Amino acid sequence: RSIRSAVTRGTSHLSRRGYGTEPVPERKVAVLGAAGGIGQPLSLLMKLNPLVSSLSLYDIAGTPGVAADVSHINTRSEVVGYQGEEQLGKALEGADVVIIPAGVPRKPGMTRDDLFNINAGIVKSLCAAIAKYCPNALVNMISNPVNSTVPIAAEVFKKAGTYDEKRLFGVTTLDVVRAKTFYAGKAKVPVAEVNVPVVGGHAGITILPLFSQATPQANLGDDEIKALTKRTQDGGTEVVEAKAGKGSATLSMAYAGALFADACLKGLNGVPDVVECSFVQSTVTELPFFASKVRLGKNGVEEVLGLGSLSDFEKQGLEGLKAELKSSIEKGIKFANQ
Numbered sequence: 033r034s035i036r037s038a039v040t041r042g043t044s045h046l047s048r049r050g051y052g053t054e055p056v057p058e059r060k061v062a063v064l065g066a067a068g069g070i071g072q073p074l075s076l077l078m079k080l081n082p083l084v085s086s087l088s089l090y091d092i093a094g095t096p097g098v099a100a101d102v103s104h105i106n107t108r109s110e111v112v113g114y115q116g117e118e119q120l121g122k123a124l125e126g127a128d129v130v131i132i133p134a135g136v137p138r139k140p141g142m143t144r145d146d147l148f149n150i151n152a153g154i155v156k157s158l159c160a161a162i163a164k165y166c167p168n169a170l171v172n173m174i175s176n177p178v179n180s181t182v183p184i185a186a187e188v189f190k191k192a193g194t195y196d197e198k199r200l201f202g203v204t205t206l207d208v209v210r211a212k213t214f215y216a217g218k219a220k221v222p223v224a225e226v227n228v229p230v231v232g233g234h235a236g237i238t239i240l241p242l243f244s245q246a247t248p249q250a251n252l253g254d255d256e257i258k259a260l261t262k263r264t265q266d267g268g269t270e271v272v273e274a275k276a277g278k279g280s281a282t283l284s285m286a287y288a289g290a291l292f293a294d295a296c297l298k299g300l301n302g303v304p305d306v307v308e309c310s311f312v313q314s315t316v317t318e319l320p321f322f323a324s325k326v327r328l329g330k331n332g333v334e335e336v337l338g339l340g341s342l343s344d345f346e347k348q349g350l351e352g353l354k355a356e357l358k359s360s361i362e363k364g365i366k367f368a369n370q
């Protein structure tokens with residue numbers, strides 16, 4: 033205890049930044065699948081986050097090494113590695129945020145839905161453990177197909193009697209990160225100033241970037257907007273093909289996952305006006321889950337924001353994505369209830 037407060041004091045100039053004299057609360061973050069392609073750089077980035085006091089790294093194999101490595105970094109959080117199912121409970125106990133990048137990634141030629149058979153089972157069992165050991169944690173679902181794994185998680189939590197729609201998030205931040213990068217390149221505006229909402233889901237045409245709402249505004253032509261939309265939707269496939277069988281996006285995903293978890297932690301800590309896009313339970317459309325802008329707060333989702341005004345092209349995209357998104361959601365619900 034005394035050692036820990038000494039460490040906290042030593043980094044207080046960092047961990048208190050932006051919070052006046054309020055101390056930064058203790059927060060435990062668990063990463064499930066921490067030894068994987070996403071899990072490792074994500075664990076690194078969470079170790080660099082001053083809002084984290086305890087970092088719990090879980091995987092079926094390889095976590096002792098990742099945890100030993102990351103733990104030597106001289107930042108605030110304590111790091112513990114947990115390996116194998118018998119240690120999952122300990123990994124989760126007391127977690128405020130659980131990030132899930134566990135499961136297999138795509139190879140060239142595969143859709144995210146091709147991962148369903150393996151990843152659905154992994155997500156189902158991890159969520160059963162979350163319901164048991166940290167039912168109040170905010171869950172950040174990265175494992176694909178997100179359009180189905182989020183509904184699976186919701187069903188598992190409902191069965192356990194722990195479901196709170198404010199605490200379950202499908203991580204679509206990488207779609208936003210890509211939309212911002214591609215837009216900045218085309219519009220020739222500084223990328224750090226760019227904002228683009230991305231709504232819908234997280235696979236192919238269900239990813240709908242709203243470039244008509246992008247800021248700073250630019251006068252891009254219809255063909256340019258179409259091409260930007262397509263590139264955002266196919267961004268994951270671009271990486272899968274470039275990696276030629278060695279997996280999908282890991283580094284940019286780790287960045288996006290760290291960004292979203294940071295937003296969740298800020299919300300929990302009472303920072304006002306934290307807004308990110310995420311795939312959540314929703315009444316924005318007739319579909320039970322939908323990605324849109326979400327205001328984050330002390331209980332997770334504070335408010336699901338509407339879509340705003342859409343261009344005709346975006347309206348078409350919205351109507352065009354609903355059938356696929358609906359069937360992916362239903363597939364997840366059906367699997368969870370088998």
Ligand code: NAI
Nearest residue numbers: 065067068069070091092133134135136137174175176206
């Ligand atoms: P990877 O194969 O490199 O790592 C996955 C890790 O999960 C491995 O270390 C494996 O041991 C672990 N794992 C498997 N079963 C587990 C279990 N039952 N409990 C805990 N850990 C388990 O894969 P990578 O590249 O890290 O991708 C992980 C997932 O993230 C994939 O499903 C991929 O499709 C998804 N993804 C999602 C994105 C998004 O935008 N939401 C973007 C990119 C990937």
